[in-house]
Amino acid sequence: MKETTKLLHSIPVDELTGAISTPIYQTSTYVQEAPGVNKGYDYARSNNPTRKVLEDLIAGLESGSNGYAFASGLAAIDAVVKLLSSGDEIVAVDDIYGGAFRLFTHIYQKFGITVKYVDATDPANIAHAITPATKLIWIESPTNPTLKIADIAAIAKIAKAKGVLLCVDNTFASPASQKPIELGADLVIHSATKYLAGHSDLIAGLVVTKTEELGEQIKFIQNASGAILAPFDSWLVIRGIETLSLRVKQHSENAQQIAEYLLTQPLVKNVYYPGLPQHKNHEVANKQQRYAGGVISFDLKIDDKELATQLVSSTRFFKLAESLGGVKSLICLPCEMTHKSIPAEKRRAAGVSDSLIRLSVGLEDVEDLIEDLQVQFVALSKKVSITA
Ligand SMILES: *Cc1c(COP(=O)(O)O)cnc(C)c1O
Numbered sequence: 001m002k003e004t005t006k007l008l009h010s011i012p013v014d015e016l017t018g019a020i021s022t023p024i025y026q027t028s029t030y031v032q033e034a035p036g037v038n039k040g041y042d043y044a045r046s047n048n049p050t051r052k053v054l055e056d057l058i059a060g061l062e063s064g065s066n067g068y069a070f071a072s073g074l075a076a077i078d079a080v081v082k083l084l085s086s087g088d089e090i091v092a093v094d095d096i097y098g099g100a101f102r103l104f105t106h107i108y109q110k111f112g113i114t115v116k117y118v119d120a121t122d123p124a125n126i127a128h129a130i131t132p133a134t135k136l137i138w139i140e141s142p143t144n145p146t147l148k149i150a151d152i153a154a155i156a157k158i159a160k161a162k163g164v165l166l167c168v169d170n171t172f173a174s175p176a177s178q179k180p181i182e183l184g185a186d187l188v189i190h191s192a193t194k195y196l197a198g199h200s201d202l203i204a205g206l207v208v209t210k211t212e213e214l215g216e217q218i219k220f221i222q223n224a225s226g227a228i229l230a231p232f233d234s235w236l237v238i239r240g241i242e243t244l245s246l247r248v249k250q251h252s253e254n255a256q257q258i259a260e261y262l263l264t265q266p267l268v269k270n271v272y273y274p275g276l277p278q279h280k281n282h283e284v285a286n287k288q289q290r291y292a293g294g295v296i297s298f299d300l301k302i303d304d305k306e307l308a309t310q311l312v313s314s315t316r317f318f319k320l321a322e323s324l325g326g327v328k329s330l331i332c333l334p335c336e337m338t339h340k341s342i343p344a345e346k347r348r349a350a351g352v353s354d355s356l357i358r359l360s361v362g363l364e365d366v367e368d369l370i371e372d373l374q375v376q377f378v379a380l381s382k383k384v385s386i387t388a
Helices: 003-010 049-061 073-081 098-111 123-129 152-162 212-225 231-242 244-263 282-288 305-314 344-349 366-387
Strands: 066-070 089-093 114-118 134-140 165-169 187-191 205-209 268-272 295-300 330-332 357-360
Touching: 003 049, 003 231, 003 244, 049 066, 049 205, 049 231, 066 073, 066 212, 073 098, 073 187, 073 205, 073 212, 089 098, 098 114, 114 123, 123 134, 123 152, 134 152, 152 165, 152 282, 205 212, 231 244, 244 268, 244 295, 244 366, 295 305, 305 330, 305 357, 305 366
Parallel strands: 089 114, 089 134, 134 165, 165 187
Antiparallel strands: 066 205, 187 205, 268 295, 295 357, 330 357
8 A cells, every 4th residue: 555545544434424524523521421431532631533533644644653733833842842851951953943942942941941052954063962961852854944954864863872852843844755753753743734734724733753652751741731732623634634745746846846947036146945956955855855845945136125025025926924834825034024033143144134035835836926926026126227
């Protein structure tokens, strides 16, 4: 059985009715036959059959042992950090998702957990940062918004040798493209808000563990802290995952063409896309990802926020919004949006210039998306030649 067949048929048919679509169990509690005698479900924070189908589905898809669904990607990240204790240290990728940075720095630091941020494009940087207090390595690949790639298998080797857990935020690649647990990671988290749900219609998070033992710890935290995913949203994520491999393939094909188009544009300075041979870690991306993904960033030769603002505010099909991974294309200006809370100097040092534009390439016909950008480049070049 091949992968997509296996995925689709791992979603069980409802035993009670034969419903082919997973029933939505919209309930808070379950009637018991006698005190403590139940059908495996007692209270819906602890367990819900709809959520359970999603949790088993993502565990299978990520080649892990257990999966857990949370109210948001950040709630999933939060659950993983709660595996640690005061005095423990995290070594994290330096261009980490801003929300994870905020959580680590502004919430967990005050509980005595410290974080070191390193450039994970070279695994040696991670090895050097590990101390006896390090309990968790946290990476993303590709990263946001400059699409840096970390060699997951190489970092997993380091983690294993040092007895440190490795967690990979697999949001940008999605399991249709990259499976960190197969590459040696212990934990995978997702903002299911993005590619997994895929339609920009909910907020959700997932954790997958490599082992049963880690799974039980995450399950305990999920129930103890309570940030569970609701039944209807669980159902929507299941529905999204059914078409994940088709979508990610098409997102990537569209993005590859747009990235190649951007390279030809005289106003464009850098194009950040792992599918381009020019990308610094293109070989590593090829090795560990099946698809290069749907996110591209680029900046302008004239690093001017006003010009970039005009571009992102004027596209027709690329809608100006935060987030990514939906069927409709989005465009954003990280310095004013997703990365505004990072001090300007630090932001620029990380490659997020004032004109850096991030695209989440959707499933529209790629010719229309390229024309949409072309119209903007023509308008910008007129503006530039007038002011020059
Ligand atoms: C969006 C995102 C998150 C946070 O997920 P939410 O669902 O918004 O809480 C975490 N990591 C990455 C890489 C993301 O893009």
